[in-house]
Amino acid sequence: MSGYAFSREPKTVPLVATPHRLIQTRIPVPGTRAILERLEACESRSMQGQLPLVWDRAEDFSVYDSAGNRWIDFTSTIFVANVGHSNAHVTAAMKATLDRPLYSCYAYANETRAHYLEKLVAFAGRPFEKAFLLSAGTEATEAALKLMRMHGQKSGKRRRGIVCIENNWHGRTLGAQMMSSNLAQKAWIGYQDADIHHIPFPYPWALDGRSGEDFLAEGLKQLEAAGIDLARDVCGFMLETFQGWGAVFYPDDFVQGIERLCRRHGILLAFDEMQAGFARTGRAFGFQHYGVEPDLICCGKGMGGGVPLSGVLGRAEVMDLPEVGNMSSTHSANPLVCAAGLAVIEEIESRNLIAETERKGRLLFDALRDLQSRFPGRIANLLGRGLIAAVLIHDPKTGKPDGPFTSRVAERCMQKGLLVVHTGRESIKIGPPLTISDAALLEGVAVLGEAIAEVAAE
Numbered sequence: 140m141s142g143y144a145f146s147r148e149p150k151t152v153p154l155v156a157t158p159h160r161l162i163q164t165r166i167p168v169p170g171t172r173a174i175l176e177r178l179e180a181c182e183s184r185s186m187q188g189q190l191p192l193v194w195d196r197a198e199d200f201s202v203y204d205s206a207g208n209r210w211i212d213f214t215s216t217i218f219v220a221n222v223g224h225s226n227a228h229v230t231a232a233m234k235a236t237l238d239r240p241l242y243s244c245y246a247y248a249n250e251t252r253a254h255y256l257e258k259l260v261a262f263a264g265r266p267f268e269k270a271f272l273l274s275a276g277t278e279a280t281e282a283a284l285k286l287m288r289m290h291g292q293k294s295g296k297r298r299r300g301i302v303c304i305e306n307n308w309h310g311r312t313l314g315a316q317m318m319s320s321n322l323a324q325k326a327w328i329g330y331q332d333a334d335i336h337h338i339p340f341p342y343p344w345a346l347d348g349r350s351g352e353d354f355l356a357e358g359l360k361q362l363e364a365a366g367i368d369l370a371r372d373v374c375g376f377m378l379e380t381f382q383g384w385g386a387v388f389y390p391d392d393f394v395q396g397i398e399r400l401c402r403r404h405g406i407l408l409a410f411d412e413m414q415a416g417f418a419r420t421g422r423a424f425g426f427q428h429y430g431v432e433p434d435l436i437c438c439g440k441g442m443g444g445g446v447p448l449s450g451v452l453g454r455a456e457v458m459d460l461p462e463v464g465n466m467s468s469t470h471s472a473n474p475l476v477c478a479a480g481l482a483v484i485e486e487i488e489s490r491n492l493i494a495e496t497e498r499k500g501r502l503l504f505d506a507l508r509d510l511q512s513r514f515p516g517r518i519a520n521l522l523g524r525g526l527i528a529a530v531l532i533h534d535p536k537t538g539k540p541d542g543p544f545t546s547r548v549a550e551r552c553m554q555k556g557l558l559v560v561h562t563g564r565e566s567i568k569i570g571p572p573l574t575i576s577d578a579a580l581l582e583g584v585a586v587l588g589e590a591i592a593e594v595a596a597e
């Protein structure tokens with residue numbers, strides 16, 4: 140985190156009234172502080188850190204507070220509302236389940252579950268044959284870790300090595316944090332699993348003229364120097380499809396090189412598709428940009444359209460490794476979330492959201508490139524694909540990342556009726572619902588430009 144504290148003092152800001160935004164009170168709206176303090180009194184502080192905005196309702200690409208102020212949402216509640224907030228088809232599917240009535244049935248069979256899993260596997264396509272469902276993203280990455288190790292043991296690997304990428308992130312539970320490389324966040328564990336390894340991430344600014352494949356070769360040399368033999372010791376590679384904070388994709392040949400190693404040595408290749416899945420990048424799943432075929436994908440966020448739904452997909456041979464009962468959870472495949480998940484895929488298909496996202500992504504990046512040409516020293520990099528973008532903000536004097544300035548830009552956007560993802564570092568992340576209109580998308584980018592100009596002028 141940048142250490143920047145958002146002001147809770149209602150501030151008089153200019154009136155905004157456009158077809159997509161309405162700011163008609165002081166911001167934060169009076170009363171916000173009282174609600175935040177009530178939460179602070181009874182909830183762990185680990186939930187804090189976001190912009191001081193109390194959500195009252197959210198529809199499609201708009202978020203409203205109780206005073207009727209309306210924001211263009213560039214967050215999708217962190218890439219959850221891919222099919223739009225409170226999507227009518229998803230709502231109707233859940234209402235029908237509640238009216239049946241059926242809230243939960245644990246692991247007992249239920250027809251909606253059968254329908255959803257058939258649809259999910261068909262949507263994911265080759266080589267995915269089976270899935271199992273969970274609730275949180277971190278459970279899905281943990282489950283992939285378990286499957287990779289089980290597969291490794293079955294194939295006689297001496298050790299249980301999983302190779303991950305530095306600075307990638309996979310969730311907040313034990314295994315997920317071991318696979319992530321945020322040292323401060325996993326200090327609580329007190330030790331690092333000796334069989335989880337990290338190789339450097341090929342940031343565009345780190346490549347230094349090298350190809351992705353050469354960069355990978357250097358990372359592999361580090362493993363070799365540490366005595367790790369891929370053929371003997373490694374059972375899995377776990378890749379975040381793009382690195383989250385900055386929407387940083389890998390060079391294709393880096394990922395293709397990993398896939399070749401996996402095939403050569405009987406290693407499973409898993410992608411953490413939490414942010415990248417369900418049409419977000421203009422493909423059904425983000426790994427499809429690299430021209431590779433993973434063995435496992437871990438999904439969550441946009442999969443449920445706003446309800447807690449996550450899952451792992453893979454080939455039957457891998458998915459059936461756990462014994463009966465060894466891989467499920469009380470709320471796995473709950474009928475309510477299966478109905479929602481099914482409606483999400485139907486929405487993606489019937490509204491052509493994959494192709495639409497690719498088209499809108501081109502609009503977004505054209506507009507962002509214009510913005511970059513207006514602030515060449517400030518906007519150091521534009522990263523992302525489809526409707527996931529990161530604007531990396533530097534200090535033009537030092538050329539270094541400028542987290543505090545970026546937080547102020549996020550706060551100014553809020554005062555102007557635009558909600559962006561505050562990452563706590565030098566990136567403004569943009570990930571609107573995929574249903575956003577072209578006009579609202581472009582209006583949002585224009586507001587971001589105004590915010591950068593105003594903060595820079597102060």
Ligand SMILES: Cc1ncc(COP(=O)(O)O)c(C=O)c1O
Pocket residue numbers: 274275276277278280308309310311379383411412413414439440
């Ligand atoms: C790439 C990635 N993996 C895993 C997770 C963990 O998902 P959850 O918060 O649902 O446990 C997240 C959440 O932000 C994520 O972005």
